[in-house]
Amino acid sequence: MRLRRSMMFVPGNNPGMIKDAGIFGADCIMFDLEDSVAMTEKDTARFLVYNALMTLDYGNIEKVVRINDLSSGLGVEDLEAIVRAKPDVIRLPKTENAQDVIDCEVEIERIEREAGIPVGSTGMMAAIETAGGVLNAYEIAHASKRLIGIALGAEDYVTDLKTTRSDDGTELFFARGMILNAARSAGIDALDTVYSDVNNEEGFRREATLIKKMGFSGKSIINPRQIEPLHEIFMPREKDLIKSRAIMEAIREANERGSGVASLNGKMIDRPVVLRARYLLELAGEDPDGEQEQE
Amino acid sequence: MKIIKPATAGTMESSDVIIRIEPAEKPGLEIHLTSSVMQQFGRQIEEAIRGTLEGLGVEDARVEAVDKGALDCTIKARVSAAAFRAADRNDYDWRVKQ
Amino acid sequence: MDISKIRHIDEISQNGPFLPSGVKEKGHMGDSGKMLESIHEAIVKSGLKDGMTISFHHHFRNGDYIVNMVLDEIARMGIKNLTVAASSLASCHAPMIEHIKNGVVTHIETSGMRGELAEQISRGLMDFPVVFRSHGGRAAAIARGELHIDVAFLGAPSCDPLGNANGYIREEEGGTMCGSLGYAKVDAQYADKVVIITDNIVPYPNTPFGIPAVQVDYIVPVENIGDPAGIMSGATRYTKNPKELLIAKSAAEVIMNSGYFYDGFAMQMGSGGASLATVRFLRERMEQENIHAHFALGGITGQIVEMHEEGLIDKILDVQSFDLQAAKSLKDNRFHAQIDGCFYAGYDDNGAAVNALDFVVLSALEIDTNFNVNVLTGSDGVIRGAIGGHPDTAAGAGLSVVVGPLTRGRIPTVVKEVNTVVTPGSIVDVFVTEQGIAVNPRRQDIIDKLTDAGIELTDIETLREKAEKIVGKPDPIKYLDRVVGVVLYRDNTVIDQVRQIDESEL
Numbered sequence: 052m053r054l055r056r057s058m059m060f061v062p063g064n065n066p067g068m069i070k071d072a073g074i075f076g077a078d079c080i081m082f083d084l085e086d087s088v089a090m091t092e093k094d095t096a097r098f099l100v101y102n103a104l105m106t107l108d109y110g111n112i113e114k115v116v117r118i119n120d121l122s123s124g125l126g127v128e129d130l131e132a133i134v135r136a137k138p139d140v141i142r143l144p145k146t147e148n149a150q151d152v153i154d155c156e157v158e159i160e161r162i163e164r165e166a167g168i169p170v171g172s173t174g175m176m177a178a179i180e181t182a183g184g185v186l187n188a189y190e191i192a193h194a195s196k197r198l199i200g201i202a203l204g205a206e207d208y209v210t211d212l213k214t215t216r217s218d219d220g221t222e223l224f225f226a227r228g229m230i231l232n233a234a235r236s237a238g239i240d241a242l243d244t245v246y247s248d249v250n251n252e253e254g255f256r257r258e259a260t261l262i263k264k265m266g267f268s269g270k271s272i273i274n275p276r277q278i279e280p281l282h283e284i285f286m287p288r289e290k291d292l293i294k295s296r297a298i299m300e301a302i303r304e305a306n307e308r309g310s311g312v313a314s315l316n317g318k319m320i321d322r323p324v325v326l327r328a329r330y331l332l333e334l335a336g337e338d339p340d341g342e343q344e345q346e
Numbered sequence: 347m348k349i350i351k352p353a354t355a356g357t358m359e360s361s362d363v364i365i366r367i368e369p370a371e372k373p374g375l376e377i378h379l380t381s382s383v384m385q386q387f388g389r390q391i392e393e394a395i396r397g398t399l400e401g402l403g404v405e406d407a408r409v410e411a412v413d414k415g416a417l418d419c420t421i422k423a424r425v426s427a428a429a430f431r432a433a434d435r436n437d438y439d440w441r442v443k444q
Numbered sequence: 445m446d447i448s449k450i451r452h453i454d455e456i457s458q459n460g461p462f463l464p465s466g467v468k469e470k471g472h473m474g475d476s477g478k479m480l481e482s483i484h485e486a487i488v489k490s491g492l493k494d495g496m497t498i499s500f501h502h503h504f505r506n507g508d509y510i511v512n513m514v515l516d517e518i519a520r521m522g523i524k525n526l527t528v529a530a531s532s533l534a535s536c537h538a539p540m541i542e543h544i545k546n547g548v549v550t551h552i553e554t555s556g557m558r559g560e561l562a563e564q565i566s567r568g569l570m571d572f573p574v575v576f577r578s579h580g581g582r583a584a585a586i587a588r589g590e591l592h593i594d595v596a597f598l599g600a601p602s603c604d605p606l607g608n609a610n611g612y613i614r615e616e617e618g619g620t621m622c623g624s625l626g627y628a629k630v631d632a633q634y635a636d637k638v639v640i641i642t643d644n645i646v647p648y649p650n651t652p653f654g655i656p657a658v659q660v661d662y663i664v665p666v667e668n669i670g671d672p673a674g675i676m677s678g679a680t681r682y683t684k685n686p687k688e689l690l691i692a693k694s695a696a697e698v699i700m701n702s703g704y705f706y707d708g709f710a711m712q713m714g715s716g717g718a719s720l721a722t723v724r725f726l727r728e729r730m731e732q733e734n735i736h737a738h739f740a741l742g743g744i745t746g747q748i749v750e751m752h753e754e755g756l757i758d759k760i761l762d763v764q765s766f767d768l769q770a771a772k773s774l775k776d777n778r779f780h781a782q783i784d785g786c787f788y789a790g791y792d793d794n795g796a797a798v799n800a801l802d803f804v805v806l807s808a809l810e811i812d813t814n815f816n817v818n819v820l821t822g823s824d825g826v827i828r829g830a831i832g833g834h835p836d837t838a839a840g841a842g843l844s845v846v847v848g849p850l851t852r853g854r855i856p857t858v859v860k861e862v863n864t865v866v867t868p869g870s871i872v873d874v875f876v877t878e879q880g881i882a883v884n885p886r887r888q889d890i891i892d893k894l895t896d897a898g899i900e901l902t903d904i905e906t907l908r909e910k911a912e913k914i915v916g917k918p919d920p921i922k923y924l925d926r927v928v929g930v931v932l933y934r935d936n937t938v939i940d941q942v943r944q945i946d947e948s949e950l
Contacts, residue, residue: 066420067361070914074878075686094430095355098423101440106419108913131440165441275686360853383854385824385945386918415853418916 052330053113054078055200055240056269056285057278062087063096063116069103075275076282079113084129085120085144093125097132104136115176117142121154130155134162134173140199145207146177148187152194159197171197176242180204181211185226188233200240200268203230208244220258231266240268249274259284287331295328299339349407353431356416356424363416365395365424367432370406375399381413394418398425407432476606478663483517483641486662487595490637492518495525496594499635501628502532502555503599503611503764504620507674510599510641512539513666519548527551529591531582531627531785532830535559536674544569553591555579556820556830565928566826568944574827574929576820576942579763580789580796580836581934583630587786590936596635598628599669603642604650607660611765611782612775613644620644620670623765623774624744625654629784632659643669654782680745680767682724683717687849687878691718695805695847695876696725701897702874702890704802704843705735712741712798712837713748715766716807718847723747730756741788741797743833744780749773752780761797763788763833789836791934798833798840806834808846808875810862813904815869815884817846818862820931823855825863825921825945827929835867835934843873843890850877856911856918858904863921864931865940880907922946 059077061068063084072080082103088096100116116138119125133141143155156175163170175197179185185208192201203226209215214222227243234241243262246255259270259281270281287295298320305313313320329339349369356364370376379392391413398421399407407429416424430438480486492498498518500511511530516539518526524547528540531554538560543549553575557565565574577585585591600609601620609632611622620643632638632655639662640655683689695718699705705726713719724747730736739759740748746769751757753773760780765771773780789798798804809829810818817838822828838844848857857877873890875882880902883891894901922945929942 065359066416066423067359070361070417070420071687074690076690094436095423095427098427099420102419102423102426106417128436132438135440276684276689383824383918385921387854387916389919390916415855417854417914 052326052333053199054269054333055113055242056334057281058115058242058269058271059275059278060087060245060271060273063100064088064092066099069099070107073107073109073112075278077112077272077275077278078269079115079140080109081115081117081142081271082138083117084125084133085117093119097129101132101136104133104138113140114138115140115142117144117178120145121151121158126155127158130158130162134159134168135166137168138173140174140176142176142178142202144178144204145180145184146191146201147181147184149190149194152177152191152198156195156197173197174199176200176202178202178204179226179230180207182208185229188229189236192233192237192239198237198239200242201230201234202242202271203227203244205244218254220261227262227265227267235266241266243267243270245271245273246277247273249276252276252280256280256284285334287334291331292335292337295331295339296337298324298328299332347403347429347433347435349404349429349432350434351432353428355428355431358412358414360414361416361420363391363411363413363421363424365421365428366410367428368408369432370408373406375404375406376408377411378409379411379413381411382415383413390418391416391421394421395425398422399429402426402429404429404433478607478660479605479645480662480664483514483664483666484521486597486639486664487514487517487521487523489662490595490639492523492595494523497527497529497592499593499596499631500528500530501598501625501631502530502534503622503625503627504670504675506534506536507620507671507676508534508536508599509668509670510597511537513641514597515540515543515548519543519546524548525550527553529553529582529593531555531579531631532832533557533561535561537561541569551575553577553582554830555582555832556827558828558830562827566821566942566945567947568924568926568928570928573927573941576831576929576931577936578789578831578835578932578934579627579785579833580791580798581932581936583627583785583788584790584792584934585936586630586634587790588792593631593635595637595639596628596631597639597641598625598632598655600625600628600640600642600655601669602644602646602650603640603663604646604648604657605663606648607640607655607657607663608648608650608653609640609642609655609660610650611654612771613646614775620668620672620675621768621771622675623771624762624782626763626782626784626788629655629782630786633784637661639664641666641669643667652778676765676767676771678767679769680715680720680747682747683721685717688718689721690878691847691849691876692721693725694878694881695719695722695845696729697899698845698874698876698881698894699726699803699805699843700729701894701899702803702843703893705729707735708738709735709802710739710741710800711737712743712801712804712833712841713745714804714806715743715745716847719805719807720745720747722805722847723751727751727756739800741801744770744774746770749780761788789833789840789934791836791839796836796840798836801837801841803843803845804837804841805845805847806838808848808857810857810859811846811848811872811875811904812859812862812869813908815872815875815904816862816865817867817869817872818864819866820929821864821942823859823863823918823921825923825943827942831866831931835871838867838871839934844871845874845876846872847876850879850907850911851915854915856908856915858908858911860908864942866931868933868939875904875907877907879910882907
C-alpha cells in the first residue's frame, strides 16, 4: 500500500531541482509542466522532464507529472512525451467533471498501446480547483479505474469562490470535506493543497494536523523542509501501533494454523481492520509482515 | 531537420546548460563548448550535443554551449528544445525510440 | 681619611635618583625605538635581504591588505628571491603574481591558496614548487627551526607603543577585528624579526595580549590593515540548504551513536555549511539529555560561543575566530582562550589539543574509495583550497567524520583516486553524504555501534558507483611532469605532489 503523505512539487524547467528531487525523502515527486512553467518554456520543460524520467533513478519514490490541461493543446503533447517515459501517475489539473478524466484516459490509453506499454499501467490523479469541480468530486473520483487519488488545488479554488486563503482554512472546509468523502467512497487517496509560506513551520503544522485528523492521505509540499514535520504528524500514535502489531501477529498465527479466520481479544478481525493495521505500520516505517516484537 | 534561424534554450543556473543553435555557415556540425567541468566531461558533453542533433536529423548547424555542470539528460533536453525552436517546428516525434 | 676627597653621589652614580641637573625625571617609557613611520622603514631596519624568508598570518582572510602592502614595498626596494611563508593565502593575494613574475618572490610555503594566484601556479607560474603544510605541521616546523623565518610581518587590529598586539580593539565592537591571532603567535615567537602592522595604536598596556611586546621588534601604524567585510561576517548563519541539512542530520546521528558523544566530550567543527549545521542537531540532543562538552576547538563561530554561554560547552580553545561574535567572546571571556598553532595541532607535541578531541567534522573536495581525502585541488587538478587543520584533527580525534554531497553539480565527490592526497585514508573514519553513510572498514567498532543503533550503512564503492551513474565517468585530468606543489603531511613528510595541469588540448 503506497504512502502518499508528501507529494513534493518540482518545477519542470529547473534541472538542478529535478536532479536532486529524490534525496529528500518525500513519498512522491510531482514534476510540473503546468502553472510553474512560463508559456514560453512549455517545450523546454517537457523535454527536461521527459529526459529526466528516462534517465535518472528515483528509487521507490512515486513519480507524478502534472500536465497542462487538455483544452490548451499543450496537454496532449505533454502526454505524448510523458506517458512514454513511464511515470507512475499523470496529474490532471483543473478537473471539472468525469468527462475531463475520461478524455485524458482515452489519450493515455492510445499512447500506451502505440508505445507497447501495458495498458492501464499509467495511473492518474485529478486535481480539483474550482467550485464546480468540487461539487462534481464524486463523479470525478469514480470516473476511472486508473485514478489513485484526487487532490485539492486551493489557490485557484478560493479565487473561484471569490475569497482568499486564511489561517484557519474556513474557506476550504467544504472543498476538503467533499474531496475527502468522494475519494474514500471510491477507495482512493485524498490529497490536500500546498502550504506556501515555507518559513511558517507552525502554520504548516497546524494545517497538516487538521487535514490528517479529517482523514486525508497526505499533502502537496513545495520545499523539502516541509517533509519532516509532515511525516511526523502522520506518524500513528504508539497505542495504535501496538494494536496494529498485535493484529498482524494474529493474522500470521491464523495463517500458520491454516485457519482463514483470525481473532484478537475475542473479536473477529475483518479485512478493513487488517488494511488499516498495515497502513499504520507502514506509516511508522515498520514492516507489516515482519516478525512483531511482543511489547 | 533544417536549422533556419538562431534559437536558444537553457539558463545560466548551476546544473544547466545554455544551448544556442544557428544556421551553419558551412556544412556539418560546428560546436563551441565552454564548461565548468571542461577537462573531466568536455568530450562527453560534446558527444551528447552531437549525438542528440544527429538523432534529430540535424546535419548542419553552428552550436554554442555554455555548460554549468549539466547532466547528460539535461543536455539532451536543451539541445532538442533549441533545435526545434531553431527549425521553427513543434512536431517532435515522441514515438521514436530513444 | 680626607672627607673632602669623598666624591659626591651625583658624580659616581649612573643609576642614582639624581641626574646631573639634580632634578629627577618623571618615569616615562622613553622612545622604545620600535614605532616606525613606514613599512619601508621597517623593512630597512629588519635587515631584510635577498633570499630571506618572510611570513604572514591569514587571520584577515579575504580582507587582508598586509601581504600586498608589504610585498609592493619590498618590490619597490628591489629586494628579490624571497620565500613567502604565509599561514595561508586567499584570492585577494592575486597581486603576488606580478611579484613572482618579477623574481621578488621565488618560493612559497602555505596551507593553501585560491583564486587567480592558485590557478596561475597550477599552470606553472613558479620555478619552484609551493610547499603545502597543515596548520599543525607549519607550527611544528617553525618551532623546530625547519622553517626559519627572518622577518614576520603581522597585521594586528590593535597594538600599543611597545608592541603588545591583539586581534580586537577593547573599546570598539567592530572595526578590523579578527579575534584570535593563533597562527601569528608562533611566527612572533620564533621569527628573527617581528613587525606588527596596525591601524590602531592604543595606550600601553594592551593587555591581555595576543602577542607580547617582548617578541615584537617594530610597529608600523598604517591607514587600513584590511577590509572588515572580507575579514569576517557578523555572525555565521546556519545553512538553510535542504541538502546540507540532510547531511548534517545524518552526521549528527553517526556521532551520537558512535560512543564518542557522552557527557564531557570534546569536539571540533569545520566551517562548511554541512559541518556547522551538524552542531545544531547535536545541540538538540545535548539539551534533551543533559550532555555537555568539556571543550570546543578550532575554528570558532558564534554558535559555539552561544552554546558555551548556555553552559553546554565548558571551555573554548580558539586558534581562529570565524565571526565577530566569536571575536567578541574571545575579547570578553577568559574561558574562551586564544591558543597558538603548536598548542592546537603541533604533531610532535603530545599535548596538542587535537589529540584530546573525541570527534571532528570535516569537509572534502574529493574522497576516494580508500578514504583518502583531498581538500587542496579541485576535480580539474587546479589548486583551490587549503589543508588547514584537516590532517591534524583527523589524526588526533577519536572519530573523524567527513561530510559532503555525493556530487557537486556534475563533479563527483567520491572517486577511485583523489587528485591529491592531503589526509590519508588511515585516519578518516566515516564519510557522510545525503545518499548514504560509509564507514572505513578499519573501524569495525564504529560499524558495529552504528548498525546496532539501526543506522543504515553502505560502502564507499557503492557511493562511488552511485555518483558515477549520475554524472558519468569523468575523463582523467591531464598533467605535465612538472611539480608545482609539494604536499606535506602533518609530520612534514611528503605525502603527495601537485603537478602542472596540461592545457595543450583545451
